[in-house]
Amino acid sequence: MVPWRDRAGRLSWLRMAVLAALAAPAAWVAWKYANGMLGARPANAAVREVGLWMIRFLFIALAVTPLREGLGWTRLLDVRRMIGVAAFVYGFAHITLYAAQESWKLGFVAAEIVRRIYLTIGFVGLVGLMVLAVTSTDGWQRRLRANWGRLHRTVYAIAILAVVHFFIQSKAQVSEPIFMMGLLVWLLAVRAWPRRARLGGVALALLGAGAAVLTALGEAGWYAFRLGVSPLMVLEANFRAQGFRPAWGVLIAAGIVLVLALVNTGWRRFRAARAAA
Numbered sequence: 001m002v003p004w005r006d007r008a009g010r011l012s013w014l015r016m017a018v019l020a021a022l023a024a025p026a027a028w029v030a031w032k033y034a035n036g037m038l039g040a041r042p043a044n045a046a047v048r049e050v051g052l053w054m055i056r057f058l059f060i061a062l063a064v065t066p067l068r069e070g071l072g073w074t075r076l077l078d079v080r081r082m083i084g085v086a087a088f089v090y091g092f093a094h095i096t097l098y099a100a101q102e103s104w105k106l107g108f109v110a111a112e113i114v115r116r117i118y119l120t121i122g123f124v125g126l127v128g129l130m131v132l133a134v135t136s137t138d139g140w141q142r143r144l145r146a147n148w149g150r151l152h153r154t155v156y157a158i159a160i161l162a163v164v165h166f167f168i169q170s171k172a173q174v175s176e177p178i179f180m181m182g183l184l185v186w187l188l189a190v191r192a193w194p195r196r197a198r199l200g201g202v203a204l205a206l207l208g209a210g211a212a213v214l215t216a217l218g219e220a221g222w223y224a225f226r227l228g229v230s231p232l233m234v235l236e237a238n239f240r241a242q243g244f245r246p247a248w249g250v251l252i253a254a255g256i257v258l259v260l261a262l263v264n265t266g267w268r269r270f271r272a273a274r275a276a277a
């Protein structure tokens, strides 16, 4: 099956749009590389940019669950697989560019993966993602039956490894990995929400606020532990305009899903009332 056609073989605009959006960052990085726009160490910049897109796509694939449950957008399930496979393809490009950066000395690359813990963690995550990409087809889903769901739930463990890899290699500038950690806490909380209980507006708001508070506390704890900075000072910085704050990022992301869910519920009720009148 070609990726731009749906299961019934029809041309799908949603699939085509998603495919274009998935390919765009790769084309952009390639264009910048070809035009000397990646700075003094272009290979390293390409490794980083592709790695960033990989983790973003991984998180977007994970976000399909709250979007489907909060908004009832079941069509998103159709493209989740594509986004997950794209995350793996970017991961493959990430490690390939890393090997290119090291002049294709594959022995050295392998030794580095064993020696450096952030590379070991990233490698385990990438191998895990490869297993999920290979078994993402309908054929494998049929073959593995109930085990398919179990296997594919390991994507949350892979996301944890991805964030830890991102976090360790970030050294001093940890705002974005902390934001990703907070998002992951929120995604895990939404995933763990009991199936019997409806994931309504109040639940979404509480989970979003809880994840944002934990993000702020995690950030304060990290700076206190690593640099000895007063946790109160870091917490206070959330209320002063000082660039990107991870906790606000988590709150805004969860808030967007909440607003969309509320608009969607209101619209459905309005349509049901109109149909009944």
Ligand code: HEM
Pocket: 044, 047, 048, 049, 051, 052, 053, 054, 055, 091, 094, 095, 098, 113, 119, 121, 122, 123, 124, 125, 126, 129, 158, 161, 162, 163, 165, 166, 169, 170
């Ligand atoms: C789940 C798998 C992985 C994910 C999600 C991932 C993601 C990332 C991200 C987000 C960055 C930081 C980009 C930035 O700071 O701008 C990064 C950096 C990096 N990653 Fe990965 N990565 C993964 C696996 C790997 C593997 C398997 C390798 C190589 C063996 C690798 C090698 C690197 C290197 C060399 C850097 C740049 C470090 C530096 O220049 O300081 N990554 N990765």
